[in-house]
Amino acid sequence: MKIATFELERYFAKYEFSTKYLLSSSDCESLSMSELIEMASQETLKAWQELKLGYTEIYGHPLLRESIAEIYSSLKAENILTVVPSEGIFLLMNTLLKPGDHIVCTFPGYQSLYEIAQSIGCDISFWQPQEEQGWKFCINDLRKKLQTNTKLVVANFPHNPTGYVPPLQDFHDLIDIVYQQGAYLFSDEMYRFLETEETSTLPSASEIYDKAFSLFGLSKTFGLPGLRLGWMASQNNAILEKMSQLKDYTTICGSAPSEILAVMAIKNRQQIIESQRQRIQRNLKHLNEFCQKHQDFITWNKPIGGSICFPRLSIAETTLQFCEKLVTDTGIMLLPSEVFNFGNKHVRIGFGRENFPQVLQILSDYLEKQK
Ligand SMILES: Cc1ncc(COP(=O)(O)O)c(C=O)c1O
Structure with missing residues (x-):
């Protein structure tokens, strides 16, 4: 069987267990x-x-x-x-x-x-x-x-x-x-x-x-x-x-x-899903504020469902270049749209995790410093 490389999984394989912060995960916070x-x-x-x-x-x-x-x-x-x-x-x-x-x-x-x-x-x-x-x-x-x-x-x-x-x-x-x-x-x-x-x-x-x-x-x-x-x-x-x-x-x-x-x-x-939904609601509020604050950097269509969204970045470089720099400078892993073979202007953000507000704050501070 000949099959092309699974680009998204390869990108995760590179960073998921070696970098400090994940901002693109599609799974909600894990239970113990x-x-x-x-x-x-x-x-x-x-x-x-x-x-x-x-x-x-x-x-x-x-x-x-x-x-x-x-x-x-x-x-x-x-x-x-x-x-x-x-x-x-x-x-x-x-x-x-x-x-x-x-x-x-x-x-x-x-x-x-x-x-x-x-x-x-x-x-x-x-x-x-x-x-x-x-x-x-x-x-x-x-x-x-x-x-x-x-x-x-x-x-x-x-x-x-x-x-x-x-x-x-x-x-x-x-x-x-x-x-x-x-x-x-x-x-x-x-x-x-x-x-x-x-x-x-x-x-x-x-x-x-x-x-x-x-x-x-x-x-x-x-x-x-x-x-x-x-x-x-x-x-x-x-x-x-x-x-x-x-x-x-x-x-x-x-x-x-x-x-x-x-x-x-x-x-x-019922109990598990309700708690995941509440976390998502809380995190989406933070993401909304972030998108308002950084309008010159990011525009998004609010998601209707799921734990991920796909905003567009207004940046000079490609999203892959931006994401590689971000992970080196801050330890935050973001998925660039290149791994979806969908141009170089979008990133996937995952908002199902408990540490989402903290990681978003680190990204926000990083963007401020770049100005
Ligand atoms: C749309 C979709 N289908 C299927 C899967 C596969 O799920 P799993 O990684 O649990 O095998 C994923 C995982 O990201 C997914 O996003």
Whole structure:
């Protein structure tokens, strides 16, 4: 398999564990083991203490799949295949696609959402947002991208990196367009439930369309990326079964401790998500003030959902040059838009972490000193 370098992951690999401050992370503040275990019910604690560290079921622990299904109003445990989130993208693309298929994918975005299709030999059309309209993805633009051989539409809302979430009617129109085409829909919903207004939370595509596959997991919204636990939800059990057979060649099954810890988290999802949302609200206030204070440096479209946004910088150099200088001078890592292969004028800011106000203050002081 030949596949291009994952630019964003390489940039993180360079700095994530060596620099002092991260200002681009997409995952919310992580919970500790003890915080999670404190929330657990007697039943889950018993499962944790008695857990044997053997292989686990390919689809995931039955208790876990039942807990996951509770997040959806119409899906059942059998509609859930647990995966490592990034593995889910790999499994779905390799199950559905063959060379010569055409796909449409939101862009800029998380690179594997289109790069895996590219590596299979598919033709890819990018569905791009309008920055001057608040990063809106226009439904008419999507319509224009479809071809007779379009097999799959890939959408990611709340969107990484812009934080855009379409209005409900647009989302229904999107699904209707994919349905009329007879295509599959891959809906990456990794940032679901982090919308700034709860009313902006979209339904899961997997509940609306029987050829839709929704990816969700514990990495972003729950702040538990270290569990490496996510799932693909779909009414289409035949494709889930094919994915599970491909999983024999990737991870075979999930990690036993992660599965039980995941049950604890999902059973307490209201509390965990509420606390992440509150942190995001607090941090967004700081970011708003920062953007007002440094208007000559930064302009942004406020995100509608997720833990990240994609502001434009007014600087003489490229964003890559700026970010490399910033990390050397201050220890702050920011992601330049070059890693999204999207020009050199934007950066991704992540506002899900507890130390966000402090790091933003260091950036603010740095910018003042440059004047
Ligand atoms: C949109 C999107 N999908 C999938 C993933 C993969 O999640 P994980 O890193 O937990 O495998 C990410 C991670 O950044 C993401 O942003």
